[in-house]
Amino acid sequence: MASLSAKEKRFGTGIIAFYLTHTAIFWGYPFVWMVMLAFSRWRFVGRPTFVGLANFLRILQDSNFIRIVLNTLNFLAYLIPMLLISSLIFAIALSRMRYFKTFVVMSFLVANVSSGVAYSIMFSNLFAVNGPLNRIVYSLFGFTIPWFSDPRLAVFSICLIVTWKFVGYYGMIIYAGLQAIPSSLFEAAKMDGASNWKIFWTITLPLLNPSLITVTVFATTLTFGIFTEPYMITGGGPMMRTMTLLIYMYDTAFRRIDPSYATVVAIATAVMSFSLVIVIRRIFEREVALV
Amino acid sequence: MxxxxxxxxxxxxxxxxxxxxxxxxxxxxxxxxxxxxxxxxxxxxxxxxxxxxxxxxxxxxxxxxxxxxxxxxxxxxxxxxxxxxxxxxxxxxxxxxxxxxxxxxxxxxxxxxxxxxxxxxxxxxxxxxxxxxxxxxPMLFWWRGDLLKQLGYDRPPRAYSEIYELSSKFTKPNEKYVMQVIAGRNWWDRWFDFITYYYAASGGKAYIDPERRRAVFNNEYGLKVAEFIHKMFRENHTAVELGSNPFYMGSILGKITGPWEINWAKETFPDVMPHVWLAPPPVPDDYPTDLPIYTFAxxxxxxxxxxxxxxxxxxxxxxxxxxxxxxxxxxxxxxxxxxxxxxxxxxxxxxxxxxxxxxxxxxxxxxxxxPPALIDKTIDVQLSMTTHLIEPLMYLKGQPKDILSTAVREINKILF
The missing domain is CATH 3.40.190.10 (Periplasmic binding protein-like II)
Structure with a gap:
């Protein structure tokens, strides 16, 4: 029995060894390196020099960083409602479809797997001053929409592109939530004379809370990671309004040759992102029991 | 052996x-x-x-x-x-x-x-x-010779006033413009607009003194370039977002580019390329005609x-x-x-x-x-140039002289 136990121990250790090695290399080592970088000054060559909290103090006085944090809040204000509403509409429409359901789902998911660079070029052509959208608007109303030239509109336009990319994916999460609601609940409500609107507000939406929270959390972390669209289309402009934390991090590390400060920007981004997720869950998450 | x-x-x-x-x-x-x-x-x-x-x-x-x-x-x-x-x-x-x-x-x-x-x-x-x-x-301007001929020109424009005149004949707002005076909003785009125009207007003078770490473009040449960009936007001679390849599509008459585009353009737009005229960047009207025009490398x-x-x-x-x-x-x-x-x-x-x-x-x-100024803060300087010089000129937020002074002050803060 004892020898079997030793064998089992070896077997168990063998199984978790792979995971532990993987974690040590791809998580542990970068984490230790991140901590070292955050408290030091290092420029790719030589050994890091310990600087204490200097990098953290610098971020508090960095006007560019503060501007970008405000931009991120701006992106969140647009993107979360846009993504939630469009995904919900997509899911409800899908649940009412009888034919071509797979085709529609696949069509929307194509956007999710498309190359960021390719669709950024496509959208910059579509939204150009002399592009097809503006031509239609001009011929109908006699003016054009400065999609990427106006500082406020540029943020909205980027959010529009991100929404297009994720509506299929997030819509599927909400669709799965919709499918999990027992139809008997709707039937009972109808028998009691409830209107469709009443059913939506008092049954569908509350029971969709887990799916909606999942999408909100995903959309929040997604917003903190926006990179390709502004990098390709607006270059962070106009007036720095579409500059994102990831672009700033990348440029600081690899173009300004300041990986130590970029690390602190990354830590600040992670802290903000996680804190916001915790706040969202605390405020909006509800315990939902279907049985 | x-x-x-x-x-x-x-x-x-x-x-x-x-x-x-x-x-x-x-x-x-x-x-x-x-x-x-x-x-x-x-x-x-x-x-x-x-x-x-x-x-x-x-x-x-x-x-x-x-x-x-x-x-x-x-x-x-x-x-x-x-x-x-x-x-x-x-x-x-x-x-x-x-x-x-x-x-x-x-x-x-x-x-x-x-x-x-x-x-x-x-x-x-x-x-x-x-x-x-x-x-x-070297960065040179490519002009659509075929379209210029139709407008009655037998050579590309040289001075700012010729660009304004050409624009009055060609520009149709929201459809076609004489040129894209601003190359884009990324930091590297400043090499292909303000810095190129500044070299052309000043006879190749430095825009930054790397030894003293000071921006030095707050002078008569910088002002002429700033006024040119400001006027191009103020009088609707130019636009920023014009989709891909507006030059080859005939949406603009001229563009700035380098020799790396030649082979690609010859293959992709064989009908347009034989009609392309090459010229240095535009210069202020009082730039001497007997002097060579400098450009960005x-x-x-x-x-x-x-x-x-x-x-x-x-x-x-x-x-x-x-x-x-x-x-x-x-x-x-x-x-x-x-x-x-x-x-x-x-x-x-x-x-x-x-x-x-x-x-x-x-x-x-x-x-x-x-070549560009040899400084270790190229990105921050050119980002600042975008925010404090190019965008205020584009959005007509102030007078060129004040915008130029602010931009130089902001860049000096970075270089200091």
Whole structure:
């Protein structure tokens, strides 16, 4: 029995060894390196020099960083409602479809797997001053929409592109939530004379809370990671309004040759992102029991 | 017989002591790769004792990222090309590259052989020479000759007033414009708009003094350029977002570009290219007609890294490549980009390329093409230029004089 136990121990250790090695290399080592970088000054060559909290103090006085944090809040204000509403509409429409359901789902998911660079070029052509959208608007109303030239509109336009990319994916999460609601609940409500609107507000939406929270959390972390669209289309402009934390991090590390400060920007981004997720869950998450 | 013994002896030495292997990273550009493959194969045959291992800069979002990651990982190459001046200044600042003037007379002999004394002066970083410039791409304006002819012109516009006049005949708001006066909103776009126009207006004067670390474009030339950009937007002569390839689609009459676009454009737009007229960037109306017009040079060079196993051997390879004029001839054949040498228009070796109007125009402009300021804060300076100069001019937020003063003040804060 004892020898079997030793064998089992070896077997168990063998199984978790792979995971532990993987974690040590791809998580542990970068984490230790991140901590070292955050408290030091290092420029790719030589050994890091310990600087204490200097990098953290610098971020508090960095006007560019503060501007970008405000931009991120701006992106969140647009993107979360846009993504939630469009995904919900997509899911409800899908649940009412009888034919071509797979085709529609696949069509929307194509956007999710498309190359960021390719669709950024496509959208910059579509939204150009002399592009097809503006031509239609001009011929109908006699003016054009400065999609990427106006500082406020540029943020909205980027959010529009991100929404297009994720509506299929997030819509599927909400669709799965919709499918999990027992139809008997709707039937009972109808028998009691409830209107469709009443059913939506008092049954569908509350029971969709887990799916909606999942999408909100995903959309929040997604917003903190926006990179390709502004990098390709607006270059962070106009007036720095579409500059994102990831672009700033990348440029600081690899173009300004300041990986130590970029690390602190990354830590600040992670802290903000996680804190916001915790706040969202605390405020909006509800315990939902279907049985 | 003597040659045979020499060859046998060198082979014995190589076998006995092992050859030096140097890793050389080239630009991720198929045309340049083709050139280097041929050159390196020839060298490796000639020098079995110093073997060059050629590879393209690894895939990453940028060459800079790939090189910096390799330096951090201790896997930097011995030599690499595709180094722009701002990046070279940063690499020199962190001590990652080796000054080539350490090779003393050998370096200056090579510079003289390749006829590039003045060119290397433009690459001096804190009094040292870290980069060997390979090519110099002057930025020139391409104009749609066919459309200009229809409008009654037989030459491209030269001065700002000619651009305004041309615009009044061609521009249809929201449809077509005379040109895109602003290249884009990324930091590197400033090389292709404000800095190019400033060089043209000032006769090639510096916009930043790297020694004093001061922006110096708050002068009559800077003001003329700022007024030009401001007027182009104020009077609706230009737009920023015009989709892909507006020049070839006929949505704009002129665009600024470098010689890298020639081969692609000839293949993609064969009907448009024969009608393209080339010209230097536009200048203020009072710019003397008898003076050459300067422009921005998008130039790239080659460096030896500090971690190089055998710097002497690396320099021997560089010397061998660039001391032979036939190698520069091969470079032009493969890439169509002008080598960074001052005798392109006079050396008979290059005469045959002068039949090509595109190459001729770019080659002749090399002498008047000025590289960017050699500073280690290129990105921040040019981002600030975008935020405090270009965008206020575009959105007409203030008068050009005030905008210019603010931009210089903000840039000086970064440089200080």
């Amino acid at each position: 003597r040659r045979f013994w020499l060859f046998t002896l060198s082979l014995v030495v190589v076998v006995a002591f092992g050859a030096t292997k140097l890793v050389f990273w080239t630009a991720p550009n198929p045309l340049q790769e083709e050139f280097w493959k041929e050159i390196v194969a020839e060298w490796n045959k000639l020098r079995p004792d110093v073997q060059i291992e050629l590879s393209v800069i690894p895939a990453a979002a940028s060459s800079e990222e790939a090189i910096l990651t390799a330096i951090a990982a201790g896997k930097a190459p011995d030599i690499s090309e595709n180094i722009f001046s701002g990046f070279a200044a940063q690499l020199a600042d962190i001590g990652a590259i080796h000054p080539l003037d350490n090779f003393k007379d050998d370096f200056w002999k090579l510079v003289d052989t390749r006829k590039m004394r003045n060119i290397v002066e433009g690459w001096k970083i804190k009094g040292r020479y870290y980069v060997f410039p390979i090519y110099s791409n 998008d130039t790239k060079g080659l460096v030896i890294y500090e971690n190089c196993k055998n710097k002497k051997a690396a320099f021997e390879f560089i010397s061998w490549v660039f001391s032979k004029v036939e190698h520069d001839v091969l470079w032009i054949e493969k890439t169509r980009m002008p080598p960074a040498r001052e005798d392109l228009a006079t050396n008979p070796a290059f005469t045959r390329f002068m039949d090509d109007k595109f190459f001729k125009a770019y080659a002749e402009a090399v002498a008047y093409a000025v």
